[in-house]
Amino acid sequence: MDNPASDFVRDIVAADTASGKHELIVTHFTPEPNGCRHIGHGKSICLNFSIALENKGRCHLRFDDTNPATEETEYVEAIKNDVRWLGFDWGEHLHYASDYFEPLYGYAVELIKRDKAYVCTLDSEQFKEYRGVPTRPGKESPSRNRPIEESLDLFERMKNGEFDEGQYVVRAKIDMNSPNLHMRDPVLYRIRKMAHHRTGDKWCIYPMYDFTHCLSDSIEGITHSICTLEFEVHRPLYDWILDSLEVYHPQQIEFARLNLTYTVMSKRRLLELVQGGLVSGWDDPRMPTLAGLRRRGYTPSAIREFCARVGVTKVNSLTDIALLEFCIREELNRTAPRAMAVLEPLKLIIDNYPEDQVDELDGINNPEDPAMGTRKVPFTRELFIEQDDFRAEPPPKFHRLSPGREVRLRYGYIIKCVGHDTDEAGRVTAVHCTYDPATRGGTAPDGRKIKGTIHWVSAVQSAEVEVRLYDRLFTREKLDDLEAGDDFKNYLNPDSLKTVKARVEAWLIQAGQGSRYQFERKGYFCVDPVDSTDGKPVFNQIVPLRDSWARLNKPQ
């Protein structure tokens, strides 16, 4: 990092450090363990952990597990794994809101004692009716003036399981006329006769988010409670609870969540894709989930770089997924070893090359990093080249192989096309060439310029592997502005996955799971960690190389 990041959140933190308001900066990431984390959460993880790191503070990982109906332990491990994978460490500070159920109960009792909360008898139907609507004030619950002692007694009996679900709730006593719905005597505790993933059946009352979150922050000594914009309207309640209890008061700061073009980020939609079988699972390499990106081959550092580049503001925005692709290309261009792989093979026969001869040519492993050395690439009479690299009738500006023309085989020889075979349907089945023995290694002694260089593999000394080519999951850039009744699934890209049998340099079948390569002229690929087996790797395309030839031919 040459330039430390700066944004309005970091400005606040810096000001609070400078003024001496805080000695130690404490931030947090507080997921609910009820679903899969996506790159939007990644932005939040990076923001919170990075701010802590930059200030030599700490960042807590706290599971906001106050709703036993929706939360599961399996997500806890998955989320811990995602955070660690991104490269962050919460140290000693793994917490659970459920760790605070006891003190939280005490705080609720205290609030009732201070006449700032009461036990309410309204059922959820009546509750809605009494709450009113944004444009109309609500009205006070008949329970509002229940004597403190009576509320205290009822609350204790709620805890003891004497009542049914929904029979009673604890509500804050704030203001039924508030223009902010969240301040109209919000529910603090409800009865849920349900086992919790950590506390079992110890409790049958569970605190609500608004009550839990601010007090957990307070208990943990969080200095800056960073969350997304939709919690902005909750901030008055966050402040009210802490002020009413006169406890340590962290500052809640809201920022805009990440949105990406050509994908969806809401839990509901992601779930729909998974449950509908439209993707192979939460970790489908086309998914914007951290598990999907990881399996696709994205590196944690590229995702961190991306999160740093998108910035932090309060503006609702839609970030071009091209920026994410740029970040992974930039990194992999520096680090990924090169290899030759022919994705859609076409037989090429060097007519004047001896049948049984093998020439070991030198391939450069990474032109961006000479320290990565060279490797031997076997050259034989029969090769495979890319179908796209031959045209019987070349379009303008095509500088690959076509009848009568010369092209260079990468690291090999300059060859000249002398003919091609076709089947009954007129499809090209093989291309015939002659090679120029004086051009071994690719340079012409007479200095003649060869515009095109194509990649290839030996037909006999190469391996067949499965390669999965991915494209954007959706054909539509923006999926949040659909007309009513229009389903986002109508815009799924039918070509988002294409599986091919490719021919690759033989050594690649030893490639370890998760290893990444640049297939020259094609893109960056990663050995799929799920479907690969020993000696039988499956390659996921992480991202294609930029392709100005393809762009040139794309209809505007």
Added chain:
RNA sequence: UGCCGGAUGGUGUAAUGGUAGCACAACAGAUUCUGGAUCUGUUUGUCUAGGUUCGAAUCCUAGUCUGGCAACCA
């Protein structure tokens, strides 16, 4: 039609009363044994209307557009 936010190129973001800058994208050229990478250049922007000021993206007034909020979810 209530409350809380937000409006800077195609996209994401800087500039906190003093030259509207950066990145991605797009386009053009140079270079290249990857139509990659690299290098150079170009196009495109302060929501509107008034006002304050020598000077406004920035301050004031009015308007326009836009996001969020009405789970005993988080």
